[in-house]
Amino acid sequence: MSALTDLSSYSAYPIVQAPMAGGASNPRLAAAVSGAGGLGFLAAGYKTSDxxxxEIRQLRDATSQPFGVNLFMPQPDTVDPSAVAVYAEQLAGEAAWYGTELGDPETGSDDAYDAKVAILLEDPVPMVSFTFGCPDRAVLDAFAKAGTCTVVTVTTPAEALAAQWAGADALCVQGVEAGGHQGTHRDDPQLDGSGLGLLSLITQVREAVQLPMIAAGGLMRGEQIAAVLAAGASAAALGTAFLVCPESGASALHKRALTDPVYARTELTRAFSGRPARGLLNRFVREHGRYAPAGYPQVHHLTQPVRRAAAGLGDPQGMALWAGQGHRLARELSAGALVETLAAEQRAAQEARA
Structure with missing residues (x-):
């Protein structure tokens, strides 16, 4: 099985639970989504290969349904260490306030990519997606030989063309509305703020390449799923919508913040990781976002102890509260009930248009 043209081979509904690195995506959530007729995903980012x-073993024990695993691509060594050092000086007060130390920015930039690829080729899963770049043809061909469908996250038509040329089976087309990190293949600070909205991006990508698309970016309702399917996508990926589910591994602070009127909007910021990522606008973003350098994953490693300390103290103002633009539409449903609700809303919207 190496094509996404017939999504029913993977799930009853065209609903994908987006992989959310950092703990939100876990075997329990993915199993619940896949078991309800969607496609659950594990997020391998920031985890060791073991x-x-x-987590794959736990998920297989919990469900016999298809699922996916998301990998972060290794990052090029282009970060200016002096810029990261200056940012560290600015964050010294944050570390002192939370009673911790800043992390080591040179912890690593490859996220154990090669080891994870080796495991997934030796013991294949139904689907593997890639973020922050595109694998070379040899890797994608190896997954095809193993029977794994490969999906590359893209944010522009040019990235979609590169993924098609490399041999990807499908694309995750990510609009600027999406919560968490923008999955750009190259992090260029000069392009900050120039991201494309999802519907415009779907249309441009559809006219540039022949690959099936999973649409991602601010989707919270079945009517929106119907809209992206009508625009040409084969499925819709939702992340923020699943964050508040009881099966999600997101912290209680994060879950409450999504619908807390204190957090009125989201913003793309480099404050926590050095890469543009959409989250709720809190004190940390307001005070440090404008000064954060382009330095991923160095800034991520640098701020990690501060974020953990803030969470431990129950202070969401110092946490990375990743969220898409539709976060206020979050519903506290079980993952299975959410999948069923979204599917019913999608069908109703499509019938109304017929």
Whole structure:
């Protein structure tokens, strides 16, 4: 099985639970989504290769339905260490306030990519997606030989063309409305703020390449799923919508913040990781976002102890509260009930248009 043209081979509904690195996506959530007729995803980012393998084992024990695993691509060594050092000086007060130390920015930039690929080729899963770049043809061909469908996250038509040329089976087309990190293949600070909205991006990508698309970016309702399907997508990926589910591994602070009127809007910021990522506008973003350098994953490693300390103290103002633009539409449903609700809303919207 190596094509996404017939999504029913993977799930009853065209609903994908987006992989959310950092703990939100876990085997329990993915199993609940896949079991309800959607396609659950594990997020391997920020995990060791063994931790990824153990989560895959847990998920297989919990469901016999198809699922996916998301990998972060290794990042080029283009970060200016002096810029990261200056940012560290600015954050010294944050570390002191939360009673911790800043992290080591040179912890690593490849996210154990090669080891994770080796495990997934030796013990294949139905689907593997890639973020922050596109694998070379040899890797994608190896997954095709293993029977794994490959999906590359893209944010522009040019990235979609590169993924098609490399041999990807499908694309995750990510609009600027999406919560969490923008999955751009190259992090260029000069392009900050120039991201495309999802519907415009779907149309441009559809006219540029022949690959099936999973649409992602601010989707929270079945009517929106129907809209992106009508625009040419084969499925819709939702992340923020699943964050508040009881099966999600997101912290209680994060879940409450999504619908808390204190957090009126989201913003793309480099404050926590050095890469543009959409989250709720809190004190940390307001005070540090404008000064954060382009430095991923160095800034991520630098701020990690501060974020953990803030969470431990129950202070969401110092946490990375990733969220898409539709976060206020979050519903506290079980993952299975949410999948069924979204599917019913999607069908009703499509019938109304017929």
């Amino acid at each position: 931790a990824m393998y153990q």
